[in-house]
Amino acid sequence: MENQVKECHPTMLEEVLDGLRKPQKKLPSKYFYDERGSQLFEQITRLDEYYPTRTEVAIMRENMPEIIRQIGRDVVLVELGSGSSEKTKLLLDHLPHVTAYIPVEISEKFLSSVVEHLRKKYPDLSINPVYTDYTRPFQVPDIEQPYDHFVVFYPGSTIGNFHPRQARQFLATISTMLEPGGGMLIGVDLKKDNEVLERAYNDKQGLTARFNKNILRHINRELDADFSLDKFRHCATYNEGKGRIEMHLVSKTDQEVTVAGEQFHFIRDESIHTENSYKYALKEFEELVSDWFTVENVWTDQHNYFSLQYLQNNIS
Numbered sequence: 001m002e003n004q005v006k007e008c009h010p011t012m013l014e015e016v017l018d019g020l021r022k023p024q025k026k027l028p029s030k031y032f033y034d035e036r037g038s039q040l041f042e043q044i045t046r047l048d049e050y051y052p053t054r055t056e057v058a059i060m061r062e063n064m065p066e067i068i069r070q071i072g073r074d075v076v077l078v079e080l081g082s083g084s085s086e087k088t089k090l091l092l093d094h095l096p097h098v099t100a101y102i103p104v105e106i107s108e109k110f111l112s113s114v115v116e117h118l119r120k121k122y123p124d125l126s127i128n129p130v131y132t133d134y135t136r137p138f139q140v141p142d143i144e145q146p147y148d149h150f151v152v153f154y155p156g157s158t159i160g161n162f163h164p165r166q167a168r169q170f171l172a173t174i175s176t177m178l179e180p181g182g183g184m185l186i187g188v189d190l191k192k193d194n195e196v197l198e199r200a201y202n203d204k205q206g207l208t209a210r211f212n213k214n215i216l217r218h219i220n221r222e223l224d225a226d227f228s229l230d231k232f233r234h235c236a237t238y239n240e241g242k243g244r245i246e247m248h249l250v251s252k253t254d255q256e257v258t259v260a261g262e263q264f265h266f267i268r269d270e271s272i273h274t275e276n277s278y279k280y281a282l283k284e285f286e287e288l289v290s291d292w293f294t295v296e297n298v299w300t301d302q303h304n305y306f307s308l309q310y311l312q313n314n315i316s
């Protein structure tokens with residue numbers, strides 16, 4: 001992978017203030033993931049209502065030999081937003097020879113404890129964690145051992161958090177990072193019945209609501225802000241026209257909130273848009289990636305809820 005030119009990127013404070021100054025207030029969904037947020041997300045993945053994780057893991061288990069063949073030998077596996085690395089363990093248990101594993105994760109505390117666990121479980125594997133926000137250019141550690149190619153593992157349909165325009169930009173960046181022969185193993189959530197979708201983001205236990213509100217807690221701690229979590233309610237609906245689940249935090253009352261000395265006014269029922277989760281038809285996704293990647297393989301479940309895809313880098 002080539003090193004990237006370091007550009008000027010806004011800080012968390014700039015991104016947060018920028019979002020809150022908009023007529024429709026919004027916050028970048030990556031700020032859900034402090035240590036607590038990462039743990040809450042792990043709990044969400046085990047909910048009955050939340051089909052994506054369970055379905056993706058089942059797809060992996062059912063198609064393992066083919067997936068392994070597709071990834072190939074002597075691979076450097078880069079995982080973006082590695083979280084608990086649960087799905088990676090499935091791959092690592094089956095891949096014949098992995099040169100190195102590079103988990104990339106924004107939550108430092110969370111990643112360091114996962115890496116500790118992985119080093120015990122795979123003592124012979126070279127693990128080179130990168131603690132960063134992978135939506136910004138980052139340097140991939142030098143790989144000392146000989147390797148054949150890079151594969152970027154991007155499971156969970158996290159690509160759905162990007163607006164399609166941003167997703168294209170992101171794919172273009174990944175494509176320039178990959179040397180010839182490289183590819184991407186990516187999870188993509190599919191369009192389906194609205195009810196199934198909405199249930200997945202409105203669980204009975206209220207875990208998704210806590211996860212959503214955790215973004216305010218994270219901002220309070222990190223940026224000297226004074227959001228009261230009790231004064232907002234969780235809202236998640238499927239926007240059919242745009243093909244996305246939208247999560248919002250809705251103000252229960254008129255209120256003022258201060259972030260790093262700047263005041264923000266909320267009227268009752270005004271929302272902060274905290275997340276988009278785009279759902280794709282297979283054709284739409286193929287079209288989305290086509291400037292940079294060829295869809296080599298698509299694996300799905302029996303209900304066509306979710307897909308795991310192998311994208312081959314076009315650019316050589």
Ligand code: AVJ
Nearest residue numbers: 044156157158161201208277
């Ligand atoms: C991790 C981005 C794939 O969009 O389904 C779960 C995050 N948000 N519940 C998703 C999430 C609310 C999740 N992704």
